[in-house]
Amino acid sequence: MNTLFPIFVKAENLHVLIVGGGYVGLEKLTALLGNSPEARVTLVASEIRGEIREMAQQYPKLQLIQEPYHSLYLSDKDLVIVGTNDKAVNRLVQEDCKARRILVNVADTPDLCDFYLSSVVKKGDLKIAISTNGKSPTFAKRFREVLEEILPDSLQETLENLTAIRNQLKGDFVQKMEKLNEITKVLR
Template sequence: MIPVALDPARVRIALAGQGPLAKRRLAQLLDGGASPAVYSPDPDAEIATLAGDRLVRSLPSPDALASVQVLFVVGLEDMVAEDLARRARERGILVNVEDVIPLCDFHAPSVVRRGDLLMTVSTGGKSPALAQMVRERLEALFPASWAERLGEIAALRDRLRAEGAKGPDVLRASRDFIAGKGWLP
């Protein structure tokens, strides 16, 4: 596995699916700043609300797939998901079919988000339970206050850069600042 963090402002993302797992995945994409096209033949009220005007009440057409770079497939019948994944892959689209490892080009990790601080855990799909447990530990170790802490560290970095400090000096000062605050055990 190769970890990658995608910038949703630069990557066209879509979700095709329905049900509670699709709703969860859509919420995660939205939390990450994505504004995905959502294709759902039979969406429930929650997915419809979350998707808003991005909702298309069908599976993606070939023309619609042409504008996608990353596709999440969630909660569809196995044969439908497999066909959609094949058609997407033929167009060079990266595909993740939730909980069907052989149909995935990538795995979506467990996520802890504290503002712009993003921590992920992946087992390559081998143990979602372990990934969940590690994520829960990270949530406890990094409470919501880390969003503000990152802001403090970023302000220090920006000030040092504006004063002409070079990379190694900024790194050292940042590490000293974090250690001085006692934020990490």
């Protein structure tokens, strides 16, 4: 049973540390900045891929530090994502995060994760996060692709119309909710 509690984080209000500058680090950084381009991110790694360096040119809030990981890099961080090819470093970062009560994700190691990164479907302002409870990121990715294909691009227009209606409704919260539920019944 999947007991994960899904949340959407305002990453632009956080300082995120990514440890790892290889392919996995690139993948995690791309996902983070693709969803939250204004996120403040520090990436620490002994070696940093060229694609990551190119991203740093596009994202002024992305800081690259080409050095081995040290616990000092956890100072002032709110969230940590680890993706190195060194299991000992990954475990060390996780232990350091636990000691400081910082939430951490260690790529491909569910037992060391406080949270999982979901596969995300985006259609305008609509975002749907998909989780397999860490069991199969590949399945989540494929399912995301299916949803992206079947969800119409016109959903953004629908969301804007519903926002306009909600803003014009009178009454208390319950009355507004009842009216919006009545209007959106057609989505069943």
